[in-house]
Amino acid sequence: MNKRSNGISKLKSTSPRTALIQFRRTVYAAKNIRSGITKARAEIPAEYIPTAVMELLKDRMLARHVIVNPFPADFEKFTNHLRLASVDAEKEFLWTAAVLRNFPSELSDFALLREQYERAFITGQLDLAETTIENIHKNLGVSLWYLQNKLQLVQLTQGLSAQKALFEAAISHRDVDIFAGLLGYYFSIRSEENYSYNEIALEANDLLDGGSLGDYAQFHVLPYDLTKISNPAGVVSWEECRPIVDRYLAFLSMAKLQVARYGPTALPNFTRAVRLLNDIKDPELNGLRRVLGIPHTRTDDYFDSLRYFDAYSEGKYEHCLHSIRPSVELTARAAAMKGTGLSDSTLQGSLAAEIVSCMSQVLLLGPGYTAARTRLQKLCLMCPRHSISPDLAAFLERTHDNISNLGEYTELDRFTALAESSLKCNGFGSDRLSLGELGLDDFGIDLARRSEVEDLARPVIEH
Numbered sequence: 001m002n003k004r005s006n007g008i009s010k011l012k013s014t015s016p017r018t019a020l021i022q023f024r025r026t027v028y029a030a031k032n033i034r035s036g037i038t039k040a041r042a043e044i045p046a047e048y049i050p051t052a053v054m055e056l057l058k059d060r061m062l063a064r065h066v067i068v069n070p071f072p073a074d075f076e077k078f079t080n081h082l083r084l085a086s087v088d089a090e091k092e093f094l095w096t097a098a099v100l101r102n103f104p105s106e107l108s109d110f111a112l113l114r115e116q117y118e119r120a121f122i123t124g125q126l127d128l129a130e131t132t133i134e135n136i137h138k139n140l141g142v143s144l145w146y147l148q149n150k151l152q153l154v155q156l157t158q159g160l161s162a163q164k165a166l167f168e169a170a171i172s173h174r175d176v177d178i179f180a181g182l183l184g185y186y187f188s189i190r191s192e193e194n195y196s197y198n199e200i201a202l203e204a205n206d207l208l209d210g211g212s213l214g215d216y217a218q219f220h221v222l223p224y225d226l227t228k229i230s231n232p233a234g235v236v237s238w239e240e241c242r243p244i245v246d247r248y249l250a251f252l253s254m255a256k257l258q259v260a261r262y263g264p265t266a267l268p269n270f271t272r273a274v275r276l277l278n279d280i281k282d283p284e285l286n287g288l289r290r291v292l293g294i295p296h297t298r299t300d301d302y303f304d305s306l307r308y309f310d311a312y313s314e315g316k317y318e319h320c321l322h323s324i325r326p327s328v329e330l331t332a333r334a335a336a337m338k339g340t341g342l343s344d345s346t347l348q349g350s351l352a353a354e355i356v357s358c359m360s361q362v363l364l365l366g367p368g369y370t371a372a373r374t375r376l377q378k379l380c381l382m383c384p385r386h387s388i389s390p391d392l393a394a395f396l397e398r399t400h401d402n403i404s405n406l407g408e409y410t411e412l413d414r415f416t417a418l419a420e421s422s423l424k425c426n427g428f429g430s431d432r433l434s435l436g437e438l439g440l441d442d443f444g445i446d447l448a449r450r451s452e453v454e455d456l457a458r459p460v461i462e463h
Contacts, residue, residue, distance in 0.1 A: 019048045020055060027056075033065040038085045046090045046269050050276060053098035067099060070244045071106070071141035075170045078142050078177050081241040086212070089233035089258070090267040096236050096251050097276040100244065104279035107248050110140055111282035117149070118386045122324070124350030126157050142170075143243040144220060147180060148187040148384045155191040163191060177242070182207075186221040190381050197224060197377035212238070219250065224380050225393045227411045232257040249385060255288055260414035264292050284387065287418035318343065324352050328391055332359030355379055355388075359395060390416045 014022075023040045030036030037056070044052055056062045072078040086092065100107065113136050120129035130153060137146055147170060155163040167188045171181040186204055189195050200222065201208070207217045215229045216238040222228075229235060232254035239250040255274060264270060271292045277285060278294070289296040305326030311319035312330055320334035321343040335341055335356050347353050358379065361372035373396060380392040394412045 023052050049094040050098040068241045076173045079175045083241040086237040092233040092236045093273040097273040101276045108281040122351045143245040151187050152191040183220045256418040260411050332356050336360040336363045
């Protein structure tokens with residue numbers, strides 16, 4: 001241990017210029033560029049990784065080995081590539097962030113279109129959802145995200161035969177990415193109405209038991225509960241050779257899981273990794289930014305959401321029934337209190353209305369409790385990697401026996417708290433639960449006072 005520690009100390013005493021010279025020498029000395037990059041990024045101190053990536057991308061010959069296939073136009077171009085060997089968690093997050101920061105406009109556009117797609121999908125505006133997802137395809141190419149969401153959408157709008165035809169067409173190309181085929185099979189059966197969560201889990205059991213590959217499969221096949229992933233950085237590593245959209249979503253989810261599990265200070269350069277994405281406009285990043293003390297701009301939706309929590313606290317439940325925003329659980333609790341569903345007639349028959357109905361039945365602990373829980377599991381899988389999925393998973397994780405256990409928030413509760421608004425109503429009536437109350441105050445965030453929510457933005461940690 002002493003010898004290894006001394007070695008690390010010696011590496012960290014290397015000047016930036018010397019470290020970069022050695023990095024480049026290592027890259028060129030290997031039998032091929034990718035092998036050289038694998039060895040070089042394992043050797044270089046973590047703090048120099050962003051600069052090393054920037055230097056590699058300046059060289060056109062080396063750049064294509066760092067960003068392999070960013071936006072494949074179709075599945076014929078979504079081809080197989082070997083990923084770089086994994087490095088430690090700190091380096092994985094830094095390396096991926098250093099790559100992603102080169103696509104701020106593309107990822108900002110994706111974040112906006114993704115939010116529009118998810119909203120249209122869950123509110124039953126399926127024609128709009130189709131138009132939006134095809135805009136993503138046109139502008140950003142195909143990805144594992146596109147494949148799983150397109151299969152689910154086609155299943156709902158055109159039926160099983162069309163969904164199977166789409167899947168077969170996607171994987172029919174000889175050199176298609178092996179995981180597009182392997183994971184695509186599970187995306188396909190998962191979208192079928194008659195496959196339950198338990199049946200999918202049983203079908204994928206051998207794959208899910210596969211160590212780091214099992215984590216990767218959990219991330220894609222059963223996003224019902226990402227906290228079952230043992231190594232967040234490993235998932236980021238597995239996406240290294242995949243499209244930029246997939247790399248970004250893996251970074252986003254696994255960075256949240258890293259903070260929820262270990263706190264923001266466990267990795268010395270973690271804040272720096274997230275800070276590299278400052279030019280990406282995505283509200284999904286704001287929870288991380290807030291916890292890490294990174295300045296950011298609140299969206300109008302954040303401030304608007306506060307009045308719904310006020311309305312619920314004051315017993316004005318009807319004001320919370322117009323939609324599932326800002327919190328689907330808040331809406332479900334209001335519905336349970338009023339004995340009604342969503343008030344917007346255009347949402348009748350939508351997934352949003354069904355989710356609220358099922359959650360209300362669970363909260364009421366009535367005869368339909370078991371069936372409602374089972375259906376919610378399926379509905380969660382029908383919204384693959386959507387922002388609502390962790391909220392549903394966290395809801396299902398709790399017993400809803402109306403016994404407050406404020407000291408026992410789970411990792412999944414902390415994961416869902418890392419959203420644009422941390423004002424979740426996680427199972428305790430009208431209480432507003434801040435990141436601090438969910439156990440994240442030890443990570444450098446003050447508790448939010450009811451009338452002074454902006455205290456959430458005040459960092460305690462110095463960077």
